[in-house]
Amino acid sequence: MHKGEIDFILLGCSKNLVDAERVMRPLEAAGWRVVHDSPDPKGEIAVINTCGFIGDAKEESIQMILQMCERKKKGQLRLLYVMGCLSERYRAELEAEIPEVDAYFGKFDYMRLVETIGSGASCTRACNTCERTLTTPAHYAYLKISEGCNRMCSYCAIPLITGRHTSRPKQEILDEARWLVSQGVKELNVIAQDLSSYGLDIGKRHMLPELVNELAQIDGIEWIRLHYAYPTDFPEELLDVMAKHKNVCKYLDIALQHCSDHMLSLMRRHITRAEQDALIRKIRERVPGICIRTTLLVGHPGETEADFEELKEWIREMRFDRMGCFAYSDEEGTYANKHYQDDVPEEVKQARVAELMAIQQEISGQLMQQLVGTTERVVIDREEGDYYIGRTQYDSPEVDCEVLVEAKEEKQKVTIGDFVDVKITKAEEFDLYGIIC
Secondary structure (H helix, E strand, O other): OOOEEEEEEEOOOHHHHHHHHHHHHHHHHOOEEEEEOOOOOOOOEEEEEEOOOOHHHHHHHHHHHHHHHHHHHOOOOOEEEEEEHHHHHHHHHHHHHOOOOOEEOOOOOOOHHHHHHOOOOOOOHHHHOOOOOOOOOOOEEEEEOEEOOOOOOOOOOHHHHHOOOEEOOHHHHHHHHHHHHHOOOOEEEEEOOOHHHOOOOOOOOOOHHHHHHHHOOOOOOOEEEEEEEOOOOOOOHHHHHHHHOOOEEEEEEEOOEOOOHHHHHHOOOOOOHHHHHHHHHHHHHHOOOOEEEEEEEEOOOOOOHHHHHHHHHHHHHHOOOEEEEEEOOOOOOOHHHHHOOOOOOHHHHHHHHHHHHHHHHHHHHHHHHOOOOOEEEEEEEEEEOOEEEEEOOOOOOOOOOEEEEEOOOHHHOOOOOOEEEEEEEEEOOOEEEEEEO
16 A cells, blocks of 8 residues: 655765665555655655765755755655764754754664654564665665774764774675675675775674675676775785686775875874885786775875875876865864864865866876777666766776767667677776777
8 A cells, every 4th residue: 555755865875875775675665655866855754864974965964954844844744854874973963953853863773764654664574684675776786794984094983973893794795695686786886984894893804805705606796896995904815806706896996095104194094105005006916907996085184285295196106097085074073173173274175186186187088098999898877868878897886987888770779787898989087988899
């Protein structure tokens, strides 16, 4: 029986997205129609999945809450719930300042939302197993293998929100992967706040290599991609697994943040530039052709012009395949907030971000040009006009480069989710063009 419509507004990262998908499943089983990220929400109930990581994300979440409160005041919305990192971190403050929200749920009690909505919904089998409502295109999904982080970097609020690193049991992850394959998923994007620590809390050893090795042997998985490794105490056995299996993408998302020893120390990264550089060389040597994606942070307290100049030269030397850059956000409760002065002006932070991304754009353009004339395996994500839009194994959904594949001839018709061989005919800084072979 159809009970009504619930709008899920998803503002968090892919890790939060998985949490929301777990909530959606039992609600649908109970008869609710669940809609996610509608451009025009019309449900009688709204659930906002929030981010509380940095200032801009928190502001976006608060503005969305206030927007939905206005809908409720106008009688367009019956119930409003908030879940995710913002409400985990600031629940008491939010309850006091925005009482129009019917209930707030954090990172560890979000499944109570199912019982709270009521009307026959309960935390059934779907809550306790791998099953969830997928919000991604049918051919790929995110697979979260752990929660939390023990690293305590100076600038990061994640441990304050999600607590200490907690690995999921390996068998539970493998069962979820098999269930995802049964739903038509071909590409697993393995995610965690800290992949490198997987298993240390439950097996007292690095278990990521054996987990990935076993995932790679599940029939039906075409690609496995790894996100958010940590450079300190990196499980090097993983490199042999990546080199061995064709369906483990030659792609590693590893946030390095900076290169100068001065800044790495202030950031409490527990690694030196020499150690970090040695790890990058080892990764490239043991997994030939690997695409390294990294994230950098500029404007951290104490960052000097000399530190920034060193960082620019390092980027030119390392030539990362993919790179993102963020300006430091002074987050209350973090080590940096308590012990350092936020002494880099905001305009300097933003100028440094722009300068680094301009350098990376030039590097990316050069690296992309090297692919012209090669043939790459591409997964097709969607169709737009005269093109199929896809990705190589070197590109994660929504954040990396795309391949625009000509789709003018009848014989070139493919289905969304297909893997096809594409000859690259043209390259831009962040996009490739090609034809089906």
